[in-house]
Amino acid sequence: xxxxxxxxxxxxxxxxxxxxSPAHAQLTPPANPADVESIDGIVNAVYEVISGAAxxxxxxxxxxxxxxxxxxxVPSGSSxxxxxxxxxxxxxxxxxxxxxxxxxxxxxxxxHRVTERFGHVVHLFSTYESRGKADDAEPFTRGxxxxxxxxxxxxxxxxxxxxxxxxxxxxxxxxxxxxM
Numbered sequence: 001x002x003x004x005x006x007x008x009x010x011x012x013x014x015x016x017x018x019x020x021s022p023a024h025a026q027l028t029p030p031a032n033p034a035d036v037e038s039i040d041g042i043v044n045a046v047y048e049v050i051s052g053a054a055x056x057x058x059x060x061x062x063x064x065x066x067x068x069x070x071x072x073x074v075p076s077g078s079s080x081x082x083x084x085x086x087x088x089x090x091x092x093x094x095x096x097x098x099x100x101x102x103x104x105x106x107x108x109x110x111x112h113r114v115t116e117r118f119g120h121v122v123h124l125f126s127t128y129e130s131r132g133k134a135d136d137a138e139p140f141t142r143g144x145x146x147x148x149x150x151x152x153x154x155x156x157x158x159x160x161x162x163x164x165x166x167x168x169x170x171x172x173x174x175x176x177x178x179x180m
Contacts, residue, residue, distance in 0.1 A: 054105035
């Protein structure tokens, strides 16, 4: 289906109106321009803000500034043979996961990325490994974060991050691992 310039303009205007709305501005701190000027910047910022030593508070204002209104974080996994998931807003993620990140220490880093882009829409698979301490020899888990990003003409926004961890019955395919 083709959308004319009016449809494209209305869609962009609606998103801009939501992002620029006073309600969204009150809930979301301004973003660091370096965090949202590029795909690398926004993905790196997500990993940086959730990572830190035990007892180190995370910069949740920075975290919130990366996400679009109504953004979602969706952890998924498998237990008892059933695939399951949860859906959180960025604030719910902070409440649910934030205390664990701070209490135990958590360092997650990207080890590989596959990016697909069509205009202002980006999907990327970001393979990660997680450690309790930055200098741990081995990660305690690995997995894939599926990012959906949008560029509004001014900056990048995270629309969603949907992820699952590697497990014995679900190894990460070589396509999503660094070349040896």
